[in-house]
Amino acid sequence: MEQFELQMKLKLKSHFFDIMDTEDGLLNDDQLMKAMLETIKELTGALDVSFLDTSIIEKKMPSIVPFSISELSRLSKVYKQLVPEFEEYDLMLLLIHKDCLLGGILLKGIEGSFSDEFFDMLSEESARFLYKARQLVKTISEEKRYKQLYRVTEKFHSSMNIDDVLGEIIYTLQEVYPSFIYYLLLSHDNNKLGDLPIKDLEYDSENIAAMQAYVTGTSQFEDSIQEKKSILYTPLKGKQGVYGVLQVIAPNSLVFPNNEVEFITLLANTAGTALENAQLYQQSKRLITDLQLINETSHRLNSNLRLTETMTFITEQIIHSFDAEEVGFILFSKDYKEIKILKGSTDFFQQKDAELYINYTKGKVEKEKESLFIGDFNLQDSLTRIQYKSIMAVPMTQSGVLKGIALVMHQQPYHFTFETFKLLQSLVHHSTLAFTNSMLREELEKMVVTDHLTKLYSRSYLDEKIHLSMNKDQEGTFMMIDIDNFKLINDTFGHQVGDDVIIQVADLINANIRGSDIxxxxxxxxxxxYLPGVSLNAGIIIAERLVRRVSECTKPQVTISCGVSHWNKGCHDSYPALFKRADRALYMAKQSGKNKVVVQK
Incomplete structure (x- = not known):
């Protein structure tokens, strides 16, 4: 009999050894426990073998559980009396190893008879196996977790993308702790990162522990007995600061497991360093992009572009680089009472709705002489609907003189970042001199071809444009105009009034012709x-209207005589001939009563 039980002991150990073979992959508690019970069942021939947890033994059989660890060694390991609620089982083996009660094994329907020494041996070997198996599972689990940490650290430092870093944190935690719940509480605006569980880190009565972790840089705990959960807040900490807090919720746990805190803290610290590196990398990239933008803009602005081309280019750059919806450049008069919207601004600034934003920012900049950065624009005591919430207004100054403002807007509140605002200031500062020079250059060009008194074009400019038109257009109408009895005006009222009369007639001419007319x-x-592309009949109508308007609107009242000529591609013609016909027609108008239009075909 002793020889038989000895063989059974060796067989038991052999089976246990096979179970512990890590290559078979039985590396979790449930699988190891199941394999152990199957081995005992096969060895003893029992109909059923079950495992009782220590907590169940303490609850069902409190009389056999000692109060001190030292008494465990004297505790009987084989109980043949009935266990409450488990009366169908024949006996229970207590598993005690290294002064620790690991649980119990219930056996039912054992074939044959075994000695008490056999059951003692079975209890000791099973306890030894269970203890070592749990230690092995813990070791392998720790190894797996730190392999995960090594893998994620490698992944962190191979990526300079903040989204990837944050995603990897959550993925790793889900792999290691699938039953836990996680949130990333971030101090920056990172709420556009897909499906990641991200929240803004805000101070309120419910977030005191999170804010303490963020401010102090140390992990904080929050236990809730009522909700049966424990929460760990661990900072995402880099060398230069804290970038957020990792919130880990352990459900059905009154105290957060100590053995998990170290791993989660290591992961959070690694993630904090990776976040810091990614942010510094993205900041450096953004700085390079900003410098390239300023450099390219400065280069283009110094390439003698026309004013409209200059403003259009800057507007396009701002819309593209800042994701802006409306961009306007507004110039002030010397007394700040009048404004001028520069061509190249977006169409919105030509509408009446733009006046609200222009007048508000103009008043603020004119008073404070500082740039405006408004995240959520509202007007107190105003029923006007505010369409654009995000506003940046930067003064355009030259030699300390306020010339106007650059106004950039978007409908969404808090759309622009402060970095964007600083870049706009730099861009406008570099651009102001360029487009001021462009304006001065165009004004100088206009002065060269413009009559100082009337602000009409000079005769040389008119000659040049008529020659160009006769080469490219199909037709055109030319008219010569003379103020009737002008010598009498000078003699009666003086030369100053005479000049004023000429200015009045010139203003009426500009008011009654198109922008393309000269x-x-x-x-x-x-x-x-000269009216390029205008037929003779249309030209006559314009001339007659002008004659009528001069007679009605001048003070002192004067009249004009007008001689009209016309050319078209169908007839061989020249500029001298066109002028001669108009001059002859003007002479006939003067000779035949004045204050009229005469056409010389």
Whole structure:
């Protein structure tokens, strides 16, 4: 009999050894426990073998559980009396190893008879196996977790993308602790990162522990007996600061497991360093992009672009780089009472709705002489609907003089970052001198081809444009204009009034022709108009309207005589001939009563 039980002991150990073979992959508690019970069942021939947890033994059989660890060694390991609620089992083996009660094994329907020494041996070997198996599972689990940490650290430092770093934190925690719940409480605006469990880190009565972790840089705990959960807040800490807090919720746990805190803290510290590196990398990239933008803009602005081209280019750059919806450049008059919207601004600034934003920012900048950065624009005591919430307004100054403002807007509140605002300031500062020079250059060019008194074009400019038109257009109408009895005006009212009369007639000419038409001062009181692409009949209507308007609107009242000529591609013609016909028609108008239009075909 002893020889048989000895063989059974060796067989038991052999089976246990096979179970512990790590290559078979039985490396979790449930699988190892199941394999152990199957081995005992096969060895004893029992109908059923079950495992009782220590907590169940303490609850069901409190009389056999000692109060001190030292008494465990004297505790009987084989109990043949019935266990409450488990009366169908024949006996229970207590598993005690190294002064620790690991649980119990219940056996039912054992074939054959075994000695008490056999059951003692079975209890000791099973306890030894269970203890070593749990130690092995713990070791392998620890190894697996730290392999995960090594893998994730490698992944962190191979990526400079903040989204990837944050995603990897959550993925790793889900792999290691699938039953836990996680949130990333971040101090920056990172709420556009897909499906990641991200929240803004805000101070309120419910977030005191999270804020303490963020401010102090140390882990904080929050236990809830009522909700049966424990929460760990561990900071995402880099060398230069804390970038957020990792919130880990352990459900059905009154105290957060100590053995998990170290791993989660290591993961959070690694993630904090990776976040810091990714942010520094993205900041450096953004800085390089900003410098390239300023450099490219400065280069283009110094390439003698026309004013409209300059403003259009800057507007496009701001819309593209800042994700802006509206961009406007507004110039002030010397007394700040009048404004001018520069061409190249977006169409919105030509609408009446833009006045609200222009007047508000103009008043603020004019008073404070500082840039405006508004995240959520509202007007107190105003029922006006505010369409654009995010506003940046930067003064355009040259030599300390406020010339106007650059206004950038978006409908969404808090759309622009402070870094964007600083970049806009730099961009406008570099651009102001360039487009001021462009304006001065165009004003100088206009002065060269413009009559100082009337602000009409010079005769040389008119000659040049008529020659160009006769080469590219199909037709055109030319008219010579003379102020009737102009010498009498000078003699009666003086030369200053005479000049004023010429200015009045010039203003009426500009008011009654298109932007593509050319009004010019021919000499003295003689003026001229050229209408490219305009038929003779349309030209006559314009001339007659002008004659009528001069008679009605001048003070002192004067009249004009007008001679009209026309050309078209169908007839061989020249500029001298066109001028001669108009001059002859003007002479006939003067000779035949004045204050009229005469056409010389």
């Amino acid at each position: 009004g010019a001062r021919w000499g003295g009181e003689e003026l001229a108009i």
